[in-house]
Amino acid sequence: MSDQTRRRFFLGAASAVSAMRVMGANERVNVAIVGLGGRGSAHLGIYSKLSEARVVGLCDVNQAARERSQATLVKNTSEKAKEFEDMREVFADKNVEAVSIATPNHWHALAAIWAMKAGKDVYGEKPACYNIYEGQKLIQVMNETKRMMQVGSQHRSTPFKMKAMEAIHGGLIGKVYSSKGLCYKRRPSIGHKEDAPTPAGVNWDMFLGPAPMRAFNELRFKYNWHWFWDTGNGDIGNQGVHELGIARWAMGDPAWPKNAYAHGGKFVYTDDQETPNTLTANFDFGGRELLFEVRGLLTNAEGSPGRRVGAPGNPAPSDSATAPKGGQPLNVMVGNLIYGTEGWAAMSDQGFQAFKGESNEMIMEERPQRMAGGDATGLHMQNFLSVVKSRKYEDLHDGLKNAVLSASMCHIANISYRVGRKVILADGPKFVGDNDANKMLTRDYRKPYTV
Numbered sequence: 001m002s003d004q005t006r007r008r009f010f011l012g013a014a015s016a017v018s019a020m021r022v023m024g025a026n027e028r029v030n031v032a033i034v035g036l037g038g039r040g041s042a043h044l045g046i047y048s049k050l051s052e053a054r055v056v057g058l059c060d061v062n063q064a065a066r067e068r069s070q071a072t073l074v075k076n077t078s079e080k081a082k083e084f085e086d087m088r089e090v091f092a093d094k095n096v097e098a099v100s101i102a103t104p105n106h107w108h109a110l111a112a113i114w115a116m117k118a119g120k121d122v123y124g125e126k127p128a129c130y131n132i133y134e135g136q137k138l139i140q141v142m143n144e145t146k147r148m149m150q151v152g153s154q155h156r157s158t159p160f161k162m163k164a165m166e167a168i169h170g171g172l173i174g175k176v177y178s179s180k181g182l183c184y185k186r187r188p189s190i191g192h193k194e195d196a197p198t199p200a201g202v203n204w205d206m207f208l209g210p211a212p213m214r215a216f217n218e219l220r221f222k223y224n225w226h227w228f229w230d231t232g233n234g235d236i237g238n239q240g241v242h243e244l245g246i247a248r249w250a251m252g253d254p255a256w257p258k259n260a261y262a263h264g265g266k267f268v269y270t271d272d273q274e275t276p277n278t279l280t281a282n283f284d285f286g287g288r289e290l291l292f293e294v295r296g297l298l299t300n301a302e303g304s305p306g307r308r309v310g311a312p313g314n315p316a317p318s319d320s321a322t323a324p325k326g327g328q329p330l331n332v333m334v335g336n337l338i339y340g341t342e343g344w345a346a347m348s349d350q351g352f353q354a355f356k357g358e359s360n361e362m363i364m365e366e367r368p369q370r371m372a373g374g375d376a377t378g379l380h381m382q383n384f385l386s387v388v389k390s391r392k393y394e395d396l397h398d399g400l401k402n403a404v405l406s407a408s409m410c411h412i413a414n415i416s417y418r419v420g421r422k423v424i425l426a427d428g429p430k431f432v433g434d435n436d437a438n439k440m441l442t443r444d445y446r447k448p449y450t451v
C-alpha cells in the first residue's frame with residue numbers, strides 16, 4: 001500500500017465509523033476471516049454454520065489456504081466469499097462489518113488496530129497482543145473508535161466453567177489465596193531446518209509483517225512460529241494463556257501484579273526452538289498469588305482425588321483422556337488448581353471439582369456438556385455477534401480490556417525469564433528500575449507494519 005493509498009484508507013475508515021448503521025436483531029453480521037491456518041479453518045467451520053453470521057471475506061498470505069477455505073465455504077453454504085492476500089484491503093471493504101483474526105500472535109494487535117480504525121468490530125484470537133505495549137494501544141484504539149472487541153478465550157463462554165467460577169466468587173472455597181494454572185502439554189522437538197526459497201503462492205514479507213525480515217524457513221511458518229520470539233510467545237502465550245486467564249478469573253480478574261518471577265529453560269532437546277519448554281512463574285498480587293507452570297516434557301498429572309481412588313466401586317480410570325464419570329478423580333494436565341481459605345478446587349476441560357476443609361469432602365462437581373465442534377468457541381462467537389448488534393461492550397464474556405491483562409501476564413513472565421530476574425511493576429504496565437525489562441515492553445516494528 002502506498003502512503004497515499006494508506007491515507008485514503010484511514011480517511012475512508014474514519015467516515016465508516018461515523019456511518020456505521022444499527023443492525024436489526026435478525027440480521028446476519030458480514031464477517032471476514034483473516035488468517036486461515038488451523039484455527040482460522042475452525043473459525044470458518046463455525047461461522048459458516050451460525051445463523052448470525054455470513055462469511056464474506058477470506059484473507060491469508062498463503063494462496064493455498066485461501067483456496068482450501070473457499071472450497072470449504074462453498075461446501076458448507078453454497079456461497080463464495082471475496083479472497084484477499086492483504087488484510088488492509090479487507091478492512092477497506094465496506095461490505096465487511098466484523099473481522100475474525102486468526103493469524104500468528106505477532107499480527108494480532110496490529111491487525112485488530114487497523115480493523116477498528118477502519119470501523120470494523122473484531123473477534124481476535126488469543127493472546128490479545130504479542131507484547132505489553134500493543135495491549136495498551138489496542139484498548140486506546142478501541143475506546144477512540146467505539147468498536148467492540150472480544151478475544152478468543154472461549155473458556156469464558158463454557159457453561160460449566162462459568163457456573164464453577166460463579167460458585168468460587170460466591171465463596172465456595174472461602175477466600176482464594178493461591179490460583180494455579182497448568183500447561184502440562186507434551187511437545188515434541190521441532191528439530192532443525194535450513195532456510196529455503198519461499199514457496200510459490202506465499203507472501204513471506206506480509207507473513208513476517210512487523211517482525212524483522214529474514215529468509216523463509218519452514219519451521220517459522222506453519223504453527224511452529226509459536227516457538228520463535230519474533231512471532232510467538234512460547235507455550236505460556238499459546239495454550240497457557242487460556243489457563244492463565246482462568247487463574248485470574250478465579251481471583252476475580254485482578255489488574256496488574258506487584259511483581260513477578262519466572263525461570264525455566266528449553267531443556268532436553270537440542271533444536272531450533274527459542275522459547276522455553278519448561279517454565280515456572282509466580283505473580284504476587286499482595287496477600288495472594290498466582291502461579292503458572294509450563295511443562296512441555298514428560299510429567300505426571302495433578303488433580304483431585306475425587307472419591308478415594310481404589311475405593312469399592314471407584315477404580316482408577318484406565319484412560320485419563322476420557323472424561324471421568326461423576327465422583328471420579330479429575331486428572332489435570334492442562335487446567336487449574338484453586339486454593340481457598342476453606343477448601344480447594346480443580347478444573348480442566350474434563351470438569352470441575354471442589355473440596356471442603358481437611359476432610360476433602362467433595363462439595364461441587366460439574367461436567368462439560370457435549371457441544372458441536374467440541375468446545376465453546378461457537379458460544380463465544382455468538383456472544384460476540386450479539387454484542388456487535390447491541391453495542392453493549394459489558395455483555396462480552398471476555399472483552400478486550402480483561403483479555404489484555406491475561407495476555408500481559410504471559411508477557412511479564414516471559415520478560416522475567418528473559419532478563420533472568422524478578423521484575424517489579426509500577427502499579428501498571430511498566431517495570432521499576434529495570435531498563436532491560438522496560439525495553440521488552442515493545443518491539444521495533446518493521447515499516448510499513450506499524451501501529
Ligand SMILES: NC(=O)c1ccc[n+]([C@@H]2O[C@H](COP(=O)([O-])OP(=O)(O)OC[C@H]3O[C@@H](n4cnc5c(N)ncnc54)[C@H](O)[C@@H]3O)[C@@H](O)[C@H]2O)c1
Pocket residue numbers: 034035036037038039040059060061062065085087102103104105107125126127152153154206207208209221222223224237238
Ligand atoms: N482459541 C483457541 O483455542 C485457539 C486454538 C488454536 C489457535 N489459536 C490461535 O489462533 C492463531 C492461529 O493459530 P494457528 O494454529 O491457526 O496457526 P497457523 O500457523 O496454522 O495459521 C496461521 C495462518 O495465518 C496466516 N497469516 C500469517 N500472516 C498473515 C497475514 N499478515 N495476513 C493474513 N494471514 C496471515 C498464515 O499463512 C496461516 O495460514 C494463534 O494466534 C493461536 O494462538 C487459538
